[in-house]
Amino acid sequence: MGSFEFKKKFGQNFLSDEALLTQIAKISGIMSDDVVVEIGAGKGALTKVLSRFAKKVYSFEIDKDLFLFLENEFANTNVQFVFEDIMNYSDEKLNKLVGGKFKLVANLPYYVTSPIITRFLKNKNMESLTVMVQEEVADRIIAKPKTKDYGVLTVICQMYGEPQKALRVGREYFTPVPKVDSAVVKIDRKNSEFASHEKFISFVKQAFAMRRKKLSTNLACQNISKAEIEKFLLSIGHSEESRAEELSLNEFKSLFELIYDKKL
Numbered sequence: 027m028g029s030f031e032f033k034k035k036f037g038q039n040f041l042s043d044e045a046l047l048t049q050i051a052k053i054s055g056i057m058s059d060d061v062v063v064e065i066g067a068g069k070g071a072l073t074k075v076l077s078r079f080a081k082k083v084y085s086f087e088i089d090k091d092l093f094l095f096l097e098n099e100f101a102n103t104n105v106q107f108v109f110e111d112i113m114n115y116s117d118e119k120l121n122k123l124v125g126g127k128f129k130l131v132a133n134l135p136y137y138v139t140s141p142i143i144t145r146f147l148k149n150k151n152m153e154s155l156t157v158m159v160q161e162e163v164a165d166r167i168i169a170k171p172k173t174k175d176y177g178v179l180t181v182i183c184q185m186y187g188e189p190q191k192a193l194r195v196g197r198e199y200f201t202p203v204p205k206v207d208s209a210v211v212k213i214d215r216k217n218s219e220f221a222s223h224e225k226f227i228s229f230v231k232q233a234f235a236m237r238r239k240k241l242s243t244n245l246a247c248q249n250i251s252k253a254e255i256e257k258f259l260l261s262i263g264h265s266e267e268s269r270a271e272e273l274s275l276n277e278f279k280s281l282f283e284l285i286y287d288k289k290l
């Protein structure tokens with residue numbers, strides 16, 4: 027393509043190493059009858075490899091400057107581009123477009139990593155998500171309780187899936203070279219029985235809202251009093267002073283159920 031200016035605001039750090047791109051496709055486990063959704067085609071380096079492995083690839087790209095190049099490069103292939111901001115493209119529209127189960131594979135634009143992961147984990151049609159993220163984000167996704175990395179993203183990713191940090195990728199693999207290293211994370215989605223995902227997610231955000239404050243302070247609201255939360259914490263062997271980062275996934279689940287089962 028002619029001269030192309032990388033747009034920092036879109037998180038454009040492109041890949042080109044064939045071996046790495048093939049490794050990402052292999053980690054994703056996509057098979058010849060799989061449908062793949064990619065977020066951020068860029069110049070199509072990953073798209074091309076994914077198209078070799080999958081039955082069909084739907085690839086989203088926000089930057090319309092890439093339109094002519096991509097449409098030309100992938101004419102008459104199993105790739106369909108959607109030149110839209112994925113954040114403005116509803117799940118309803120996406121599910122209709124794809125028409126069934128899909129696997130998400132992407133070298134994600136860093137500025138929307140968490141919202142994209144959180145959103146797609148709630149989508150029952152998504153079977154797994156294999157994404158390149160900044161390494162510190164990967165470490166947060168797989169973190170254990172009582173560590174500094176354990177937070178909102180950890181609880182959501184582990185509640186809705188089984189994450190693994192599959193591959194560390196040095197910054198030198200990207201153009202332009204970013205300031206930090208990255209990693210490929212794979213999350214197999216598992217069904218979670220919460221009636222309201224939105225309520226659970228906002229509960230987790232609230233729990234971690236002020237990390238240094240006690241959980242009972244962060245969560246006390248019209249649904250539950252501070253004293254009731256303290257009683258719960260004591261009943262599961264924690265102190266009433268406990269902070270969100272000390273709770274295991276199961277404990278988060280029990281506390282959530284306690285608050286919402288009361289149906290106050």
Ligand code: SAM
Nearest residue numbers: 036039040041066067068087088111112133135
């Ligand atoms: N897949 C390519 C690669 O690996 O070389 C590009 C990856 S680059 C990290 C992220 C891509 O996502 C960029 O091309 C950027 O323009 C695109 N992008 C950024 N925000 C987006 C959004 N909200 N919706 C769709 N695409 C987006």
